[in-house]
Amino acid sequence: xxxxxxxxxxxxxxxxLPQVLDWLREQQPNILALQETKLTDPDFPTLDIANSGYxxxxxxxxxxNGVAILSRLPASEIITDLPGIDDPQRRVLGATxxxxxxxxxxxxxxxxxxxxxxxxxxAWLEALTGWLGNELVQHPRLIxxxxxxxxxxDRDVHDPAAWAxxxxxxxxxxxxxxxxxxxxxxxxxxxxxxxxxxxxxxxYRAAAFRRNLGLRIDHILASPVLVAxxxxxxxxxxxxxxxxxxxxxxxxxxxxxxxx
DNA sequence: ATGGTGGTTAGACCA
Numbered sequence: 001x002x003x004x005x006x007x008x009x010x011x012x013x014x015x016x017l018p019q020v021l022d023w024l025r026e027q028q029p030n031i032l033a034l035q036e037t038k039l040t041d042p043d044f045p046t047l048d049i050a051n052s053g054y055x056x057x058x059x060x061x062x063x064x065n066g067v068a069i070l071s072r073l074p075a076s077e078i079i080t081d082l083p084g085i086d087d088p089q090r091r092v093l094g095a096t097x098x099x100x101x102x103x104x105x106x107x108x109x110x111x112x113x114x115x116x117x118x119x120x121x122x123a124w125l126e127a128l129t130g131w132l133g134n135e136l137v138q139h140p141r142l143i144x145x146x147x148x149x150x151x152x153x154d155r156d157v158h159d160p161a162a163w164a165x166x167x168x169x170x171x172x173x174x175x176x177x178x179x180x181x182x183x184x185x186x187x188x189x190x191x192x193x194x195x196x197x198x199x200x201x202x203x204y205r206a207a208a209f210r211r212n213l214g215l216r217i218d219h220i221l222a223s224p225v226l227v228a229x230x231x232x233x234x235x236x237x238x239x240x241x242x243x244x245x246x247x248x249x250x251x252x253x254x255x256x257x258x259x260x
Numbered sequence: 261a262t263g264g265t266g267g268t269t270a271g272a273c274c275a
Binding site for chain 1: 263264265266267268269273274275
């Protein structure tokens with residue numbers, strides 16, 4: 001059985017719901033992790049999503065952040081916080097779906113190197129890494145995906161010189177990303193040949209998408225057991241071309257669960 | 261020209 005696991009920072013699910021429902025119909029993913037839903041839980045469009053044939057779990061708040069996981073199969077073992085961090089910001093959603101442990105992340109943006117938000121981002125990533133080590137031991141079939149707000153390498157940046165040392169590309173952020181990989185996770189996108197200039201986010205300003213001035217900051221990481229059966233990973237740029245798009249576009253990884 | 265767009269929400273804050 002080939003399954004598609006996907007992630008998309010929608011920058012307001014209220015605005016983007018029609019695009020998400022269209023995309024589900026077109027792509028038929030087994031799992032879609034959403035970030036920046038920007039909805040409180042009572043406002044979450046559970047019924048519209050159920051009518052599209054998907055179950056959903058979510059953790060939201062007013063105005064900012066908010067994560068959700070849509071899936072064909074039911075979710076269990078749901079967590080909404082990083083252990084050891086008391087954080088009102090809704091940035092984490094973990095669930096077990098069809099025997100796969102899925103951790104959906106909206107990593108803090110960090111605003112600017114040296115800012116309070118940057119320190120919060122690094123502390124958050126440290127707590128995440130400590131916890132994921134344990135998750136990997138408990139769940140051999142583990143996926144960690146979402147908006148990481150980190151471009152791991154220069155080839156993930158349209159202008160590495162201009163971005164050198166800036167937030168999303170700084171040495172400390174990239175080192176934190178490498179520590180996640182060091183746990184035994186793999187960036188599935190780099191398992192496969194990719195076009196030069198493959199990005200997942202483009203600033204709304206300065207016609208950045210038209211000029212492909214982007215960064216690859218949305219990722220799908222997989223544990224060794226799932227890496228062994230990963231058959232594809234790609235960015236789907238189509239939704240970024242739509243009227244009133246999110247500034248991010250979906251990333252999709254495929255796994256052949258019969259091939260091991 | 262040191263900005264620029266967009267979402268939320270009603271003046272900023274966040275990205």
